Amino acid sequence: MKNISVIIPAWNEEVTISEVIRKAFNSKLTKEVLVIDDDSTDNTVSVALLSGACVIGSAEKGKGISMQEGVRLATGDYLVFLDADIPTYPEDIVDLMANPLMEGNIDFVKSCFDRQAGRVTELLAKPLLDIYFPELNQFSQPLSGIVSGKRSFLENIVFENDYGVDIGLLIDMYQANARIAEVNIGYVENKMKPLQSLGNMAKEVTRAIMNRAEADTTYHAVPHQSVIGGLRAELNPALKHKVVVFDMDRTILSDSFIQTAARHFGFEKALRKIALEYVNPVIRTKEIAKLMKGHTIAEIIEVLDMIPITPDFEQTVQALKQRGCIIGIVSDSYSLVTNHLMHRFQLDFTMANDLEFWRGNTTGEVKIPSAFFRHHEAKCKHDYCKSHVISYVSAALGLTLDEIMVIGDGENDMCMVQKAGLGFSFCASHPALELVADVVLRERSFEPMLAYVE
Incomplete structure (x- = not known):
């Protein structure tokens, strides 16, 4: 039977990591939970180990590197990525993200949830997708980091190592002709980005999109x-x-x-x-x-x-x-x-x-x-x-x-x-x-x- 590896990039998440791991193990198909630690200075590592996860120290700082290392180390057929700072995931979060893959007609799953999309999404990411990748603007939260996919697809992706990682992954899977679905995982709460980080986020998201845009002329999309x-x-x-x-x-x-x-x-x-x-x-x-x-x-x-x-x-x-x-x-x-x-x-x-x-x-x-x-x-x-x-x-x-x-x-x-x-x-x-x-x-x-x- 096909099984699942859950990958959780983490940095200083001692308060929430245990609950995230518990919910990751709720699925009967979860083979392993890998916490890729980004050199935490709190008790994230010890809490994760006590919660039953396998903890690997990341060779280099950054969420993208942690995700890439998780893909390399995972042994499951399907990979589910969870953010470490969201204790309010639904109890069946892994099944929600994996079921479309298990059914056989989907290769990559992007999550959405019951929270208004952020400022960078609405004012930057979506307008850029309208221009360069209009087919992807059907996804309500393209910057969501809660994703899943077939390992056979993900192991061929080079992950961005900054705020552009999530939008970059979506575009890469689209360009790889992956069959993509969006799944609503309900209401979640996570840490809001501080105002001073939004500028860097905007630049890195823009760079990820533009680096993937075709080098030829592009038209702004209209609704077909x-x-x-x-x-x-x-x-x-x-x-x-x-x-x-x-x-x-x-x-x-x-x-x-x-x-x-x-x-x-x-x-x-x-x-x-x-x-x-x-x-x-x-x-x-x-x-x-x-x-x-x-x-x-x-x-x-x-x-x-x-x-x-x-x-x-x-x-x-x-x-x-x-x-x-x-x-x-x-x-x-x-x-x-x-x-x-x-x-x-x-x-x-x-x-x-x-x-x-x-x-x-x-x-x-x-x-x-x-x-x-x-x-x-x-x-x-x-x-x-x-x-x-x-x-x-x-x-x-x-x-x-x-x-x-x-x-x-x-x-x-x-x-x-x-x-x-x-x-x-x-x-x-x-x-x-x-x-x-x-x-x-x-x-x-x-x-x-x-x-x-x-």
Whole structure:
């Protein structure tokens, strides 16, 4: 019968290590528990030995080295890695992490748990994964260190030896064509990283991702129809309007992203010239993207963070989610920006234009998702229009347009506001929008729209 080696990297965890080891031995399939000690100065080693674990001193400091040594020394067919500072694991933690492997159709398991993902995850790791490894953003906590895998896969991995170890391992397993699953292990408590360590953590996580990114040009990811379709299970059939779509510029944000970027980066005059010269929205979009050439992800997010959010947006999102709505952003801005907002406010999807990147910098090129273009079932005659995205989303979710609610402010929102089952004009920057909207909101508050969610 296949068996399990549990590997626990540890450093100065005398208070919690005994409970972690006890739970590791709870599984009937646990063959051995290996504590890889990172030169602890407290009683971690003696407590671990008394608890029945095999203790090995790490040859070099660092969690990654300890994990690598655990893989080398383990004799089990399946390896489960546990953090030593979490005494609140469920009693069956090893079985939870190993069962998908034992069933034979999974090679690597990433854990998630009932705690909001941290700041580095939401503001850095997930946006970078959106760009370079979009297939991995399905994992809610990509920096989680509680993982398991087949030894045959793990023994071929070179582990990072810093904060990048966990995200690096996830990407390495993906690039090795491992079949990966995510398992929710319930509620856990562990030590929060001190504020002063977050800077180093951010740098090391970034380095781990970028070192693994392909050396060629990468596009920012957009949600494919299958991904949006995966939200079907979350639809509330009792709601008349099941999906709520927000415009971004001057709706969620108090100002336009590109105009704020123009002021910050100094291309206001060039932006005005493009707006006057190019009527075709596709050509205009591509010309504007050229003005963004050379800027880094961090610089773009810095501009976004300058723009105030409509004050009650977060509360409105929470209220909509409590009622069972699917919430997304459709914007003719950039998906790097909309996805950052999606992660920050826990939205369900976004659709926007994809800036092209080369080694972390924008190239000045942009990819417009096909969902923005007219198709044979389109309700709008424009060749390029945000209303086509609404049709795309409704089709992916198996809904009609009548089941979608849209909120926008400008001329480019008119068609999607008009075509949706319920369209809101929000502090309209173009007077014609109010003529086609079902509801007109002239104050910067989303609260009145909640009365229409039923």
